[in-house]
Amino acid sequence: MSDLTGKTAIITGASRGIGAEIAKRFAEAGANVVVNYSGSQQKAEAVVEAIKQNGGEAIAVKANVADAEAVKAMVEETMAAFGSVDILVNNAGITRDNLMMRMKDDEWDDVINTNLKGVFVCTKAVTRQMMKQRSGRIVNIASIVGVMGNAGQANYVASKAGVIGLTKTTARELASRGITANAVAPGFITTDMTDQLNEDIQKSMMSQIPLGRFGKPEEVAKAALFLASDEASYMTGQTLHLDGGMVM
C-alpha cells in the first residue's frame, strides 16, 4: 500500500471533482492535506471536514493558481501549518470549449492561464522548499486529449499538451535534487466538468472507450497516490494514461 504518513500535500482545485477525491485519498494514506480552491469555499471546507471526520489532517486555502502572490501565500500557510511541502498535485483546471473559428481570445487566455500557467506558478512556488528538503513529488493532472487532440477544445488541448511538456522539463531540471515530476492523463471522468457536456458528445466519447465506461474520480486519485508515494520512486517525466484504453 502507498503510504504518505508524515508527508504534506498541496492539492490544487480540491474543492470538487477529481481534486476532492485526491485530497481524501491522500489523507487516508496519512498525508496532511492542503485543500486549495478558487471560489467554492463551502465545498472546500466540506472536504476538510470529511477528512477530519476520518481522522485526517487538512486545511482549506483559497488561491487562484495563476496568481503568484496568492500561491506564495498558500505555500507559506502550508509551511506554518505543517512544516514541509512534500507533494504538489496540480489538479486545478477549467474548460471553455468552442470551435477554433469561434474561440474568443479571452476563452483562450483563461484556459491557458489556469491550466498551464497555474502549473508553472505552483511548481515554482514549491520548488524552493522541495530543493531544500532534497525530496519532493510533483503530480500534474493533464488529460488524454493533450495527447490525442480534440475538436472544440483548442485552448484546453494546448494547455494539457503544455502540461505534459512542462512535466518533462520539471523532471529534468529537478531530478538531481530528489524531486520527481509525473503526469496523469485521464480520459473521460465523471465530474462537474464532464456533466456539462451534452448527450451526443458523451455518446460519441463512449464509443471510443474500449473499456466501455467513463472513469471515476477515485480511479484518478489512486494513480495520483501511486505517483506521489515511494512506490513510484524510480519514475519521473512520465505520463500515465488513465482512459479506459482510448489511447494506446
Added chain:
Amino acid sequence: MATVLERVTKVIVDRLGVEENEVKLEASFTGDLGADSLDVVELVMELEDEFDMEISDEDAEGMATVGDAVSYIEKKQA
C-alpha cells in the same frame, strides 16, 4: 561575529563541497567552483536564509563570483 566573507564561504563550502581555500573573492561559481546553474540558484537561496534578506532574480543574475556576492550582501546590510 564572523565576517560576511566567512559566512559566505561556509555556505559555499557546505553547498558545493569545495575546499575553503578555493573560495577566493575572484573565484567564479560556475567556472572555478564547479557549480551548475541549479547550484547557483540554491546558493542564492541559502545566502538569503543565512543573511535573512531577499535577493531578487535580477540581482542574483549579476552575481558571478564570490566577491560579487560578498559586496552585494555588505552593501545591502549597510
